[in-house]
Amino acid sequence: MKITAARVIVTCPGRNFVTLKIETDEGLTGLGDATLNGRELAVASYLTDHVIPCLIGRDPHQVEDIWQYLYRGAYWRRGPVTMSAIAAVDTALWDIKAKAAGLPLYQLLGGRSREGVMVYGHANGRDLAETTDQVGKYLEMGYKAVRAQTGIPGMKTAYGIGRGTLFYEPATKGLPEEQIWSTEKYLDFVPKLFEELRKVYGFGPHLLHDAHHRLTPIEAGRLGKALEPYRLFWLEDCTPAENQEAFKLVRQHTVTPLAVGEIFNSIHDCRELIQNQLIDYIRTTVVHAGGITQLRRIADLAALYQIKTGSHGATDNSPVCMGAALHFDIWVPNFGIQEYMRHTPETDAVFPHAYTFSDGYLHPGEAPGHGVEIDEALAAKYPYDPAYLPVCRLEDGTMWNW
Ligand code: EZ4
Ligand code: CO
Helix, strand or coil, X not given: CCEEEEEEEEECCCCCEEEEEEEECCCCEEEEECCCCCCHHHHHHHHHHHHHHHHCCCCCCCHHHHHHHHHHHXXXXXXXXXXXXXXXXXXXXXXXXXXXHCCEHHHHHCCCCCCCEEEEEEEEECCHHHHHHHHHHHHHCCCCEEEEEECCCCCCCCCCCCCCCCCCCCCEECCCCEEEECHHHHHHHHHHHHHHHHHHHCCCCEEEEECCCCCCXXXXXXXXXXXXXXXXXXXXXXXXXXXXXXXXXXHHHCCCCEEECCCCCCHHHCHHHHHCCCCCEECCCCCCCCHHHHHHHHHHHHHCXXXXXXXXXXXXXXXXXXXXXXXXXXXXXXXXCEECCCCCHHHHHHCCECCEEECCEEECCCCCECCECCCHHHHCCCCCCCEECCEEEECCCCEECC
């Protein structure tokens, strides 16, 4: 088999998605997600201008060789743009290989290790009562696990709040929105939320929380300790992780399980975190961490240290990423949980897919490949519409982490 053509499809059915489609001389096609929120066209250009010309004529079955060719061959290693582009190629090639075999992708990885993929949904509200109510709505829908984020008294904005409940979308049109942040107010209030949630819903459902990189290590240690009585499934992105050693300080102070990795793009970003057992869940994704080929290596490294997977699954990862992730999740032996923010009906219509939700679990489906396609005619009706993630400042105006 030979790759005969490849192209990038940029579409905005409510939010921007970048998709790579690879075609072959045998008529099989494969899709890969290449969406990098707020920097979409950089990846589109990387693929169109620099990667696609190198793919034409290659054997799409050589998934590993093509991964190595693109990684080593670029000379410039790692980085979110490069690794999202490599991920898109890798995902599309796995899709083609599985279609050629007439099998769902998970069968090529090693087959099914579980009945379904446990997912967590996002509950958020402007205040404690609204957030508590929203958690209840997710539990009614059958979710076994819910992430809870709440507005904080005295703060206009908090991470994870606003613009819809089921389809929360942080990116906005125009220039980046500026938000104000107070760590002090946040740290005082969050334990009250989880105290209330355990009072109302008991200890049956899994509860999660995302600090979204806003704390210093010692503040993260304090929050983890304060949340211990409420037994979180995990505390996510408690502090930035460029300095992986920073997590040692957090670990010294709390037994609240820690998750990190949604912005990582390489196994090297998490090697020390894993080898020093500084985290409990690794959140690297198919789209931002070099595709299934590298995600599998990360998961295998993590398994040596009893660290589980918990892949990022926000709405800015397209249904193509979600489909591929679910095949990975149903196979990976050290699976933990999968994030699942629902895409809008407009997005689902552009990306028809085989995966389904029932009773708190996602199922990848039995379609050959990863089971996600694109309706190109419909996609063409939604042209690219620039949008940015917000930026964040402290109350005195100092730039902070959004
Ligand atoms: O803010 O994907 O856990 N999920 C998250 C996400 C991220 C967005 C950024 O584009 O933190 O909602
Ligand atoms: Co997150």
